[in-house]
Each structure stands twice: as structure tokens, then as C-alpha cells.
Amino acid sequence: MIASATPRIANGSHVVIKHTNGMQARVVEFRGALGPEGTHIYRLRFGSKSRPRYVEVREDQIEWSPVESRSRSKVNSETSIADSVR
Amino acid sequence: MPSHAMLTWQLVCESRLEPMRQLCLADVSADRSAALADEQLRAFVVLLSAHFQGFLRDLYTECVQSLVRIMPESLRIGFEFQCFGGLKLETGNPKWDNIRIDFDRFGLDISQPFRTKPESERLLTQLGLLNRARNAVAHRENNRPDGVAIDSEHAAIWFAACDTIARELESVMDLHLATIIGQAPW
Numbered sequence: 001m002i003a004s005a006t007p008r009i010a011n012g013s014h015v016v017i018k019h020t021n022g023m024q025a026r027v028v029e030f031r032g033a034l035g036p037e038g039t040h041i042y043r044l045r046f047g048s049k050s051r052p053r054y055v056e057v058r059e060d061q062i063e064w065s066p067v068e069s070r071s072r073s074k075v076n077s078e079t080s081i082a083d084s085v086r
Numbered sequence: 087m088p089s090h091a092m093l094t095w096q097l098v099c100e101s102r103l104e105p106m107r108q109l110c111l112a113d114v115s116a117d118r119s120a121a122l123a124d125e126q127l128r129a130f131v132v133l134l135s136a137h138f139q140g141f142l143r144d145l146y147t148e149c150v151q152s153l154v155r156i157m158p159e160s161l162r163i164g165f166e167f168q169c170f171g172g173l174k175l176e177t178g179n180p181k182w183d184n185i186r187i188d189f190d191r192f193g194l195d196i197s198q199p200f201r202t203k204p205e206s207e208r209l210l211t212q213l214g215l216l217n218r219a220r221n222a223v224a225h226r227e228n229n230r231p232d233g234v235a236i237d238s239e240h241a242a243i244w245f246a247a248c249d250t251i252a253r254e255l256e257s258v259m260d261l262h263l264a265t266i267i268g269q270a271p272w
Contacts, residue, residue, distance in 0.1 A: 019160050034090050034147045036155040041147055055170045056147055058154070061163060 005033040009042060014065035017044065017057065024065050031056055089272040091144035092256050098137045099249060106130050107245060110238045128223040130241055135220040138248045139180040145256060146175065146188055152263050152271035153192075179217045182210050189255070192262060199258045205250075212247035215240070 007030035009015070017023045025044035034041045040059040047053040088096075110127045112118065150169045154162045169191065170176075174184035189196040200206040219236050221227075234240070263271035 017163055019163050031147055032090065032094070032144065034144055035151045038090075039151070041151065053171065054176070055163075055166050056150070057163065057166055058151070 005030075005038070005040060007042075008040065008059070009062075014068040015044065015062040016065045017046070017055075018061050018063060025055075025062075028054070035059075087270065087272060089145060089148050089256055089260070091141055091148050092252070094144060095137070095141040095249075095252050098141075099245075103130070103134060103137060103245060106133060107238075107241060110241060127236060127238060127241060131216065131219050131236060131244070132223050134241070134245055134248060135180060135216060138216075138252065139175060141252050142175050142180055142185060142188075142255075145252075145259065146173070148272055149189075149192060149259050149263060152267060156267050179220065180213070181217050182213055185255070189259065192259070193266075194258075194262050196255070196258065200254065203254075209247045209251055212244055213251060216244040216248070219244070 009027050009030070011027055011029065013027045015025055015027060017025055023046060025046035027042050028045045029043035031041040031043055033039065035058045041056050042059065042062065043054060043056050044062070045052045045054055106126070107130060110123070110130050112123075150166065154165060157165060174187050178184045186196050200210065215234050219234050219240070222234070223236070260271060
């Protein structure tokens with residue numbers, strides 16, 4: 001894909017999907033600015049390693065997982081990724 | 087306004103595929119053996135198929151997001167799980183059957199607008215031939231795949247067919263989604 005947008009979340013990052021009872025996932029691909037008004041879209045992998053499943057969500061639908069937050073001491077774990085990168 | 091997927095596709099066509107196609111058209115010379123020319127042609131076939139599949143995936147994602155934006159926030163993720171579960175275009179080639187099955191999820195018969203145009207049958211036939219050629223190259227079959235010649239003439243026809251299908255598909259989805267959400271989807 002060719003896109004001028006630069007991903008703000010690296011592949012491999014652990015995230016929690018909002019509105020899912022804390023479902024954890026990993027970012028596996030930056031899909032580009034394909035959302036409304038250029039919102040960034042990320043492809044996430046979740047579920048077991050043997051049977052992974054995938055979904056694509058907007059940046060504001062995910063937040064850092066506790067695992068990721070611990071390694072990002074300056075980022076408040078309660079803030080969404082979209083908030084923390086602004 | 088074109089979708090982001092279409093803008094990316096146009097950029098890919100202009101900056102990557104067209105120069106590659108021109109390279110395939112160049113005469114065999116001392117600097118470019120017949121074997122190298124054949125390799126470049128085969129590379130073009132796989133690249134064309136890959137970029138076309140990329141366009142389809144981008145367009146599908148944009149279609150989903152155009153619907154997601156009018157939903158209450160709490161319902162969005164459930165809808166996205168439904169939309170991205172078991173997508174044919176994630177694992178399969180950009181065959182018409184896969185395109186149709188995925189885009190029909192939006193509540194339309196994507197084949198219908200194509201059926202009404204006289205040139206559609208030829209376009210879809212060419213897309214089928216591209217996929218067969220792509221598989222022959224990717225799986226390193228040395229013989230011609232079921233009589234499909236991989237040459238620069240066919241490559242140009244397949245390129246044009248992909249471009250026409252891309253534009254038509256974007257146009258159909260634009261109209262369909264605008265009817266559902268009451269505004270331009272992108």
C-alpha cells in the first residue's frame with residue numbers, strides 16, 4: 001500500500017480493544033488512513049496462536065494494554081492511544 | 087471525491103505498475119536477455135495481482151468504516167468483527183468469486199451492475215486469466231497455465247481490465263453506501 005500517513009503504533013504493540021470486556025490483541029499491520037477523515041486503521045490479531053483471528057479497527061477504538069503501558073512509563077494507561085499520541 | 091483506496095490504486099498504477107509495464111514492452115537487447123525479459127513480465131503479473139488485491143482490501147475497509155462512523159460507539163466493534171471474519175480477499179486471490187462474496191456482505195448483488203454492461207463479461211474473463219497466470223508464476227509452473235500466454239500483450243489487457251473493474255467497483259459501492267448512510271461515504 002502507498003500512503004503518506006505514518007503509523008503511530010508499531011506492529012507488535014499490545015493493545016486492548018474498547019467495548020469488548022478488555023479483549024487483548026496485537027497490532028499486525030497499519031492499514032493506512034482509510035477511516036473517516038483520514039482516521040488511521042490498524043489490523044489486529046487476537047485469539048489463540050493456533051487459531052488467530054483478525055479485525056481492523058480505528059485508532060480511537062484501541063488503548064494500550066497493561067503490558068504495553070508498563071513499558072511506556074510516561075503514558076497514562078487509562079488514556080487511549082489516540083489521546084496519547086496527540 | 088474518490089476513495090482513499092482509489093487514490094492509492096491510481097498512484098500505484100502511475101508510479102509502479104506502468105513503469106514496470108513499459109519495461110516489459112522494451113525490446114530484448116544486449117542489456118536485457120530474453121530470459122530476463124520473461125522474468126520481468128512474470129514479475130509484473132504477480133505485482134499487478136498483488137496491487138489489485140491491495141486495492142480491493144483497502145476499498146472493503148473503507149466501505150466498512152463508512153458504515154461504522156454512523157453507528158453508536160458501543161456497536162462498532164461488533165460490526166467490525168462481523169465484517170472482517172472469514173474474508174475471502176484476506177487469504178484468496180482477487181478472483182471475481184472472492185470479490186463478489188466479500189462485497190455482497192454490504193447487502194447488494196455486486197454482479198448485477200456488471201451484468202448490465204456489455205464489456206463486463208470480457209473484463210471478468212480477463213481477470214480470471216490474470217489469476218491463472220499469477221498462480222502459474224507464483225507456483226513456478228513452467229508451462230503455460232491452461233493455454234494462457236503470459237506475454238506483454240496479455241499483461242497490458244489484464245492491467246486495463248483491473249483498472250476498469252477497480253473504477254466500476256468503487257463507483258457501485260459509492261452509490262450503494264451513499265444510499266444507506268445518506269451522505270458521501272468517502
